[in-house]
Amino acid sequence: MENLVSAEARSSLDRARIIQGAVALADQIGLEPLTMRRLAEHLKTKPMTLYHYVKNKEDILTGMVGYVFDEVERPDVELGWKEAITQRAQSFRLALTRHPWALPIIESQTQPGPNILDHHEAVLSAWMRSGLPLPLIAHGVAISDAFVFGFVLQETTLPLGGEEELGGNLDEASREIIAPLAPEKYPALTRFTAEHVMQPGYDFGDSFDVGLRFILDGIERLDRQTNQDQQAAE
Template identity: 45%
Template sequence: MPPLSRDLVLEAAIRAADLGGVEAITMRRVAQELGVEAMSLYHHVPNKDAILDGVVDRVFAAIELPGSGHGDWRAAIRARALSARAVLSRHSWALGLMDSRRDPGPATLRHHDAVLGVLRRAGFTLPMAAHAVSLIDSYISGFVLQEASLPMASREEVTEVAGGILDDLPEDGLPYLTELIVEHALRPDYDHASEFDYGLDLILDALEARRG
C-alpha cells in the first residue's frame, strides 16, 4: 500500500460516500476504508470539514471544463452539462454539498470561472450569465436527483413497474395517464435518459433567444 496522503484520504472518502452517502464521510469510516487508525488521518487533513471541501473539489475536477474543443457556446455548455450529469449520477451524494461549502477549492473556482467565461464571451450580460448558470445547474441537479429516486433502472424494470401501474388503475382508466404509459413509456425505443437532452435543449434555446 502506498504511503498515506491527502489524495488517498479523499479517494477513500469518495468511495465511502458512493457506498453509504455523505453520512459515511467520517474520520473513522474513511480510516476503515484505508485500513488505518483514524488518528493517522490528521497528519494529512485537519478535520472532517477539510475532507468535505476536498471531495467536492474532486467532483468538480471530474466534470469537463467548457470552452476547449467546442465551436460555440451552446456546444460547450451542453458538453459540460452532459459531463456534470454523468459525474453527479455516480456521486449523487455530492449534490447536497456542492453549494454548501464555504471554502471552495481550486478546481471548483476554475470550473465556475470557465462556465462564466463561455457565457460572457458569447455575449451574455453578467446578469444573464448568472441566470443561465443557476438555471442549468438547477436542472442538472434536479434531474440527477429524480433519476436516483426512480424505482427502475433497466428496460425490464420499466416494463414491470408500468405494467403494475396499469393493472392497478381504477375502472375509469385515467385515460391520459394510460396514454402516457402505453404510447410513450412502454415504447421499445423509449429511454428516460433522453428526457435530459430534450430539457437541456429547451433551456439552451431559451437562453439563446435572450442572449445579448
C-alpha cells in the same frame, strides 16, 4: 508495536488517497453515515492517523467535492458557447449520477479549492462567449445548473433504478406500478405509460438534452425580445 503499526499506516497514506477513499465509501454508504471512524476503517488505519493529512471532516468534504468537479469536463474553448455549455452539462450529469451524495453539498463549500474555482471560471468564460448581458448570463448559469441537479435527483431516485442504466428500468416499473391501474380511473397515467413509456426505445434520459436545449434557446430568445422591447420604447 502500536507505534510501528501507526507509522506504517501513515506511510501508506496521503491526502489524495484519503479523499479517494472517502469518495469510494460515500458511493457505497452515502454521505450521512460517513464518519472519520468509518473512513479510517475503510482505509485500514486509525482515525487519528487521518488528521496527519486532513484538518477535519469539512476538509475532507471540500476535497470530495473537488474530486467530483475534476471528473466533469470543462467547456471546450474551441466550441460555440451553446455546444460548450451542453457538453459540460452532460458531463456534470454523469459525474453526479456516479456520486449522487454530492448533490446536497456540491455548491456549499465556503473555501473551495483551486480545482473548483478553475472549473467555475471555465464555465463562466464559456457563457461570456455568448455576448449576452451579465444579468442573462446569471440566469442561464443558475437555471442550467439547477436543471442538472434536479434531473439527476429525479433519475437517481426513480423506481427500480440501477447503476448500469441511468434513470432505472422505467418500463419494468411501469409494468409493476402503472399497468395494473384501472384505465377508467387513471386515463392519463395508463395512456401515457402504454403509448409512450412502455414503447420500444423509450429512455427517460432523452429528456435531458431536450430540456437543456429549451433553457439555452430560451435565454437567447429572452435576449432578443428584451432588445426588441428596448428599441420599441426608444
